[in-house]
Amino acid sequence: MIDPKLLRQSAADVAANLARRGFEFDADAYLALDERRKALQVETETLQNERNTSARSIGQAKAKGDDIAPLLAAVKDLGDRLEASEQALQAVQGELTDIELGLPNLLADDVPDGASEDDNLEVRRWGEPAELGFKARDHIELGEGLGQLDFDAASKISGARFVVMTGALARLQRALIQFMLDTHTTEHGYTETYAPYLVRAQALVGTGQLPKFEEDLFKTETETPFYLIPTAEVPVTNLARDMIFDADELPVRHVAHTPCFRSEAGSHGQDTRGMIRQHQFEKVELVQFVAPDASMQALEELTGHAEVILQKLRLPYRVVMLCSGDVGFGSAKTYDIEVWLPGQQKYREISSCSNYNDYQARRMKARRRNPDTGKPELLHTLNGSGVAAGRALIAVMENYQEADGSIRIPEPLLPYMGGLERIEASTS
RNA sequence: GGAGAGAUGGCUGAGUGGUCGAAAGCGCUCCCCUGCUAAGGGAGUAAGGGUUAAAAGCCCUUCGAGGGUUCGAAUCCCUCUCUCUCCGCCA
Numbered sequence: 050m051i052d053p054k055l056l057r058q059s060a061a062d063v064a065a066n067l068a069r070r071g072f073e074f075d076a077d078a079y080l081a082l083d084e085r086r087k088a089l090q091v092e093t094e095t096l097q098n099e100r101n102t103s104a105r106s107i108g109q110a111k112a113k114g115d116d117i118a119p120l121l122a123a124v125k126d127l128g129d130r131l132e133a134s135e136q137a138l139q140a141v142q143g144e145l146t147d148i149e150l151g152l153p154n155l156l157a158d159d160v161p162d163g164a165s166e167d168d169n170l171e172v173r174r175w176g177e178p179a180e181l182g183f184k185a186r187d188h189i190e191l192g193e194g195l196g197q198l199d200f201d202a203a204s205k206i207s208g209a210r211f212v213v214m215t216g217a218l219a220r221l222q223r224a225l226i227q228f229m230l231d232t233h234t235t236e237h238g239y240t241e242t243y244a245p246y247l248v249r250a251q252a253l254v255g256t257g258q259l260p261k262f263e264e265d266l267f268k269t270e271t272e273t274p275f276y277l278i279p280t281a282e283v284p285v286t287n288l289a290r291d292m293i294f295d296a297d298e299l300p301v302r303h304v305a306h307t308p309c310f311r312s313e314a315g316s317h318g319q320d321t322r323g324m325i326r327q328h329q330f331e332k333v334e335l336v337q338f339v340a341p342d343a344s345m346q347a348l349e350e351l352t353g354h355a356e357v358i359l360q361k362l363r364l365p366y367r368v369v370m371l372c373s374g375d376v377g378f379g380s381a382k383t384y385d386i387e388v389w390l391p392g393q394q395k396y397r398e399i400s401s402c403s404n405y406n407d408y409q410a411r412r413m414k415a416r417r418r419n420p421d422t423g424k425p426e427l428l429h430t431l432n433g434s435g436v437a438a439g440r441a442l443i444a445v446m447e448n449y450q451e452a453d454g455s456i457r458i459p460e461p462l463l464p465y466m467g468g469l470e471r472i473e474a475s476t477s
Numbered sequence: 478g479g480a481g482a483g484a485u486g487g488c489u490g491a492g493u494g495g496u497c498g499a500a501a502g503c504g505c506u507c508c509c510c511u512g513c514u515a516a517g518g519g520a521g522u523a524a525g526g527g528u529u530a531a532a533a534g535c536c537c538u539u540c541g542a543g544g545g546u547u548c549g550a551a552u553c554c555c556u557c558u559c560u561c562u563c564c565g566c567c568a
Contacts, residue, residue, distance in 0.1 A: 094536060
């Protein structure tokens with residue numbers, strides 16, 4: 050959520066910033082509505098004050114044993130007037146809140162302008178796409194050739210956009226997850242965190258998926274519904290909900306491995322083949338809570354933490370800064386890390402690292418105590434994939450493939466593979 | 478699933494209709510005392526919002542959430558959510 054104070058004072062500036070995203074914020078309508086709010090609020094508070102004052106004097110009169118009948122008569126219709134005013138105020142405030150929850154975050158100044166992902170700005174590259182010396186297979190061909198990747202089996206059980214993996218390939222994904230968790234906990238100072246996969250609506254409002262993107266989520270039909278998490282960002286960031294951290298407790302760094310569930314509504318036809326875009330996938334997520342003035346630096350660091358994973362695995366990648374039209378709803382600035390996929394001859398997103406500054410914190414009242422003023426203030430939240438395990442698996446398969454269709458195990462994963470150095474076709 | 482208890486400020490925890498935004502303790506901040514890695518004394522210390530150019534001041538709201546009773550609700554009533562205890566069931 051954008052600071053409502055800022056909305057009021059600089060509505061035109063806000064609108065200009067959001068316009069860079071292609072988002073239209075009707076500043077005049079908002080300000081007009083806020084004027085009504087202001088008038089109603091003053092009226093309501095005046096009546097409340099009147100009520101409080103008279104209630105107090107009735108109490109005092111009663112204590113003295115005076116006759117309170119005339120006093121009661123004087124406030125006879127106050128209740129009705131107050132109730133009408135309160136209801137009108139509540140309605141207007143509700144409208145304002147709806148608008149505010151529907152606004153994306155303000156973009157950081159250095160986010161480049163652009164309309165789509167084609168306008169993203171490449172920041173750096175690491176590694177060279179390897180010369181395989183033969184025609185690269187994609188992960189589907191590789192996995193099915195190994196007999197360890199089965200989309201038909203998955204569709205029998207759950208339909209499209211699911212996968213079944215078996216044997217060494219299934220283990221390889223687990224190895225990747227373990228490797229990532231161990232790296233982030235031992236080398237980057239993150240606390241391993243296990244959190245719920247089912248969450249309440251309130252948690253999703255906090256991180257920004259609700260109320261606007263409900264159609265992207267899976268929802269249970271229980272009496273009070275749960276939503277399946279689309280990313281560990283949701284439960285883990287909500288650890289800061291209603292918290293006031295002491296200044297010396299920050300930064301807080303969590304790393305969590307969870308499955309992620311996405312309805313992929315509206316993505317029909319995109320990446321329908323293979324396991325690039327699934328309803329269910331595994332991800333290792335990095336989340337940080339930091340002091341307000343530290344978040345931009347923290348974004349650089351967090352992105353670097355994700356990059357380390359790819360570097361250790363010797364997977365070529367590039368980092369792009371998302372342009373104004375491609376930055377996610379609640380993010381002020383986002384770096385995507387794109388890994389080289391020989392099967393597609395393309396860089397594909399494997400991590401997205403974002404600074405939300407106080408946008409999520411305001412929604413979930415996540416604060417820290419400012420050491421200088423002693424007052425609570427909103428902290429800043431960040432998150433990034435460190436990295437998506439399903440896509441990392443694809444990247445390893447395609448980059449480590451051999452001419453015969455087998456897959457070498459990257460060196461850092463060997464300890465997690467029980468001595469297996471190469472995945473070959475299942476004999477069964 | 479059955480029975481019961483509870484949800485109060487940064488934390489612990491009093492408070493069952495009117496000077497309660499809320500005792501006390503802890504923590505924190507400042508001051509004093511003390512020749513010292515201790516102790517003692519004093520003061521202050523919830524958040525959000527409105528009014529204001531801003532501050533001060535004044536006002537409003539908030540004691541899990543929402544509704545209700547009342548001139549007046551942390552306190553009474555209803556609904557919901559959550560937590561805990563016991564029993565049952567269960568990986």
